[in-house]
Amino acid sequence: MKIIYTSLFVDDQDKALKFYTEILGFVKKSDVAAGQYRWLTVVSSDDRNGTEIVLEPNNNPAAKTYQKAIFDQSIPAASFGVSDVYAEHERLKRLGVKFTMEPAKVMEGVTIAVFDDTCGNLIQIQHTAQQQGV
Numbered sequence: 479m480k481i482i483y484t485s486l487f488v489d490d491q492d493k494a495l496k497f498y499t500e501i502l503g504f505v506k507k508s509d510v511a512a513g514q515y516r517w518l519t520v521v522s523s524d525d526r527n528g529t530e531i532v533l534e535p536n537n538n539p540a541a542k543t544y545q546k547a548i549f550d551q552s553i554p555a556a557s558f559g560v561s562d563v564y565a566e567h568e569r570l571k572r573l574g575v576k577f578t579m580e581p582a583k584v585m586e587g588v589t590i591a592v593f594d595d596t597c598g599n600l601i602q603i604q605h606t607a608q609q610q611g612v
Contacts, residue, residue: 481529483519486555487536487545488597491518494533497596501573502558504531531556536598545598552578554592554602563589563605 488494495518498504504520507530515537519530536542548555560566563581570593571577578600579592587607595601 483530483532484556485532485534486595486597486599487541488533488595488599489536490597491516491533491535494518494595494597495520498531498533501570501575533597549598549600552592552600555599557590557602557604560603560605563591563603566603567591 486494495506495509498520499506503523505523505526506519507521507526508517508519510517515535518533520533521530522528534541536545545555567577567581575593577591577593579590581589581591583589588604590602590604592600592602
């Protein structure tokens with residue numbers, strides 16, 4: 479069994495698509511009309527057949543409550559692996575991304591940073607010494 483989709487609730491699908499593709503560097507994989515919304519997914523440019531992130535509208539009251547609650551508690555909604563947290567932090571800052579946690583070594587071999595995705599989520603970037611291919 480493997481993960482093929484995972485969802486991130488977003489407050490605006492167009493804004494999320496722009497942020498995740500133009501700023502983070504993901505690639506749009508699916509964009510299918512679904513009523514007034516879309517089945518909208520992005521995927522890593524390094525693994526175009528990998529796990530897709532569904533940019534899910536947060537119009538459901540339960541989704542909106544959940545999203546706000548974890549954001550308010552400074553809990554990242556997702557964690558993305560990078561080869562160098564410090565370099566990625568600098569690249570994203572130059573693009574205007576606001577970080578809520580600067581890069582920090584949180585345990586032996588693990589460095590993280592956390593940023594606001596502008597769509598209602600905190601996202602963690604992480605490098606672990608054991609990561610392969612990231």
